[in-house]
Amino acid sequence: MADEPRFRIDPGTAAATRIRLPEAEAKHAHLVLRLRSGDACTLTDGRGTLLRGQIGSADRNGVWVVVSERTLVPPEADHALAIAYLHKPDRLEFAVEKAVEIGVASIHLFRADRSEKPSVREDRLRAQVQAAVKQSQRAWEPELYLHASFDALVAARGDLDLLVAHEKAAADDVPDAHRAALLCIGPEGGFTDRELQVATAVGGRMVSLGPHRLRAETAALVLLTRVSPLRRVSGE
């Protein structure tokens, strides 16, 4: 299964036994991979549905897949990861790819006080998330949200705990496996005192990632790793 072509389908289409691939996926299947009737493939809708099937037909009019096996994968990740717009977009891309791989429920970008004007487009980032989900062979695609400010991000946190990675955190205030939290990583210049006050005013906690300041994309992965339990308590 690991080597089978993998396609993303819209959640609304995942219940059928014969599924037509979305246009971009169909083009890739037909023109690039040159799949033919009978070839095995895997489909996912990004909402936990994992389907195995075979190509029913593939031509310039479209590609149809016949489903032979259906699995519902429960959600595995609880945490939301928020990263400020970084000066170097490729580092943000890297963080997104690795966060999907390690496991994250949603990804949030925000303009921090010290962020530069964002140079990454939402549609491009969404495509990167989808590509990362495919490469990591996941059934759940993290949601992607953009926020105009740290304040807006914090206001949208719902009932998630707020954890902010910052050097000012006490050396012994360290992250560990944690109930669902919104993990916040600042821009290269760090969070401003104003932003830290916004976080602590709503009960947010600053956590230390060690004695050395890490690059934003490294901090994102270290924090996500540290708060992610290695096994689910719910007895799977």
Added chain:
Amino acid sequence: MADEPRFRIDPGTAAATRIRLPEAEAKHAHLVLRLRSGDACTLTDGRGTLLRGQIGSADRNGVWVVVSERTLVPPEADHALAIAYLHKPDRLEFAVEKAVEIGVASIHLFRADRSEKPSVREDRLRAQVQAAVKQSQRAWEPELYLHASFDALVAARGDLDLLVAHEKAAADDVPDAHRAALLCIGPEGGFTDRELQVATAVGGRMVSLGPHRLRAETAALVLLTRVSPLRRVSGE
């Protein structure tokens, strides 16, 4: 201090109060950075000595630094990270850079049963380690070792515990903050059963990094993060 130019000097020269920069560093200081007498800079020997000083003189004959402040930084990292030669050398480079940033005592490369012929040269990797140390502003440069096989790596482990990241590990055999260990990451195709037996025969332990198979470079950073304590017990 974070923005000062940083140079690497040979450990043998770190005790003096006037230090001549090695040729490559001197060229960079003089021709690229155009440093002049009086400019502040930082020197490190990669063995814990951190020196602050000012340029004494900089010309085509060399660059001398006058030391004004000397700090001895205790070693901070205990773990050795071993990664098999990967098919894609840029992923190895990435792993090395991030491992230095997160903190590692030594880095080991080895030819696994399923490694392809290595396409990275030792001198190039050593230069990458040094660049990562500079960028992360560390006083300790991890040692770099190359091993002809996993067997040779294991034989050279000294008194380090052996932890091997592998999907076959029991789901509840997870890494946590650990005394000094040799962390082993296999190639893209994974360790062979033969190699796993080599490890377990000497008391090595397989650990799980979660329910999903991670890319080698991601596994390296996740394992290193999980076994690295966030604060030192020795009361610093």
